[in-house]
Amino acid sequence: MIAAELEHETDFGGWRRLARGLLAEAIAPDAVDWKIQGAPSDLLSAATFQPSAAKPASPMRVSKRFIDLARRTICHTDPQRFARLYHILFRLQARTLHIDQVTDDDIRWLMSCDKAVRRDIHKTHAFVRFRETGTDPDGRETFAAWFEPTHRTLELSAPFFQRRFPNMDWIIVTPDRTACWDGRSLRFSEGGQRSDVPPDDAVEDQWRTYFRSIFNPARLKISAMTSEMPRKYWKNLPEADLIPELIATAPTRARSMQAQPLLAPNPLATHLDRQRAAQAAPAPTLETFAGIRSAISACQRCPLCKDASQSVSGEGPEDARLMIVGEQPGDQEDIAGRPLMGPAGQLLDTMLAEAGLDRSAAYVTNAVKHFKFTPRGKRRMHQRPNAGEIDTCRWWLDLERQQVQPDLIIALGASAARGVLGHSVRISDVRGKIQPVPGGASLLVTVHPAYLLRLPDADRALTERQHFAQDLRMARSFLDGAVKGTNCREGNGAAKVT
The missing domain is CATH 3.40.470.10 (Uracil-DNA glycosylase-like domain)
Structure with missing residues (x-):
């Protein structure tokens, strides 16, 4: 067996480099043990693989679609993702599999992981809540947020916040990774804890005010709400503590709205x-x-x-x-x-x-x-x-x-x-x-x-x-x-x- 060692859990660049080297030497997927640097290995005698500089890696003839799918799937929490991705890549190179072969178990697994990761990125964009921490020496506002994504998707979701809030310094802390934007560069480091982020501030009250103003009791569907705003995210949402009250008072408020006189038609x-x-x-x-x-x-x-x-x-x-x-x-x-x-x-x-x-x-x-x-x-x-x-x-x-x-x-x-x-x-x-x-x-x-x-x-x-x-x-x-x-x-x- 050969040990393929990656630097961290979302090391797509390392996985891609090692996969090219393994393909160049025609090493079968079953002969490779993928692991994270510093983690214990089940195969103590396995030699760590290093691509040969003397033998250049053969070009990977795969579609850009597979590269994009693999880049996202690396962020999934499935512990077998590195091995399964290499297995799929090996089959694609051998022409025994096609990326659109949706009835194949490997492709179904790949598409399922990609869907889960993309949904997790969307939820990160929707449910990250920043808290103000002050200003830096240059007078720029600084903010911090704690978030617990289902998968390791922070590196894929952080560029959205870089584009949306370019004029403030912010940090997003998750259990696996931390993203930091200082107005010039976006950096990533090890994860942290919720205590690394300051307690509630005035921005939290603004979120509560906004959520209360947009909550429509006449259109309340609890199953649809919990589908779009899963309960596992509630503990990190400042507006979530309003939800029980808003649900309990929804019927009364809806009847009150119905009793209001009709508004004049839109001009x-x-x-x-x-x-x-x-x-x-x-x-x-x-x-x-x-x-x-x-x-x-x-x-x-x-x-x-x-x-x-x-x-x-x-x-x-x-x-x-x-x-x-x-x-x-x-x-x-x-x-x-x-x-x-x-x-x-x-x-x-x-x-x-x-x-x-x-x-x-x-x-x-x-x-x-x-x-x-x-x-x-x-x-x-x-x-x-x-x-x-x-x-x-x-x-x-x-x-x-x-x-x-x-x-x-x-x-x-x-x-x-x-x-x-x-x-x-x-x-x-x-x-x-x-x-x-x-x-x-x-x-x-x-x-x-x-x-x-x-x-x-x-x-x-x-x-x-x-x-x-x-x-x-x-x-x-x-x-x-x-x-x-x-x-x-x-x-x-x-x-x-x-």
Whole structure:
């Protein structure tokens, strides 16, 4: 017999090196005794195997899938795992076994071990609870956690915490191994004891508060809960001491929830129902504002309608002397169905008031009527509409202009300017000038308020805000008649000046 000695219980690199050497010398699995360095051997006379440097190991012609399975299975607690893995490898090399031969006992054992290890990694990710231990000399927060996995999976599960908590120092102690992250490297050492981790702290109370808030008594299924949160983990979970009380009070709390009055329907669902009804209705006339808004709500002229919650029409007096055109609805506008009411719209309201202009007397709309965005996790990130989308939506903007017939249009940004003019312009070339446009109106092009919110430099942000305020004052002067326009209408009073 030959003794194959490994450094520790999860020494996959050592097992792989020795397995290659054993295969190179065609040593059968039954002739190998696998053991951990320093552990007593049943075969006192067995010679410790060392791969021959003179005889290079033959290449292992196995799939990457087997290597991945073996790397995880090494972390299983089965004491025969090293021998069985070498037995499977030997058979694969001899072409008497295939990795997809699921009816074979060796493959069934391999898949069963892999499943158990992967489940154990998942439970480690879910049930490790860190406790704050203070700060290090560099001011980084330090945390520690005690965990008892079923298998020796810490080396496979620790990189998850390295990616999730890169800016804090932490240590995870298990009976077999300890993982330590210091912000630069992830190190592993011998295992420890529960006493190596500090007692409860404020983070424990946060876990209890969180668990109590998400516990739904109306959907309690104890068998499903214990399947996903096995009782063997409860002793290390701070929130577990709440479970008996929450289970006992679940029926009473569920009846209390049922007795509560119904909540108002989700506004977004209401908007979607209205949109579907508008699409199914007969085509409206485009000679009135009501008809235009109804047609916009059912618009499918470009692909943006497929992802947005709803189209967003303009709002304001139908005879307003001032028309304000933004780029497109944002996330909040898409849900509420109103233009320019998010952070950029709130800034616009403030600066309009400072310039002596009343937003309620202006007609406010967008060059594009649907929200264009890119999903990022649970958030919808604004994406600038392209020229084709702006030109397609110009049909609706022209109809709104024909109905309102404003004296002055303020275009907020390059997209809005293209929607009004039908071609692209550089803001720096036309800003600060009031120019006539076809249709009997004048145009003032300025930046979009969202641009002011995105500026990281405080000094530049102040300068740009002052420039924007100057543009709005120019608009007021025009409407007051200080800048004479040939298209000013008298008597309608729609451009209220405060």
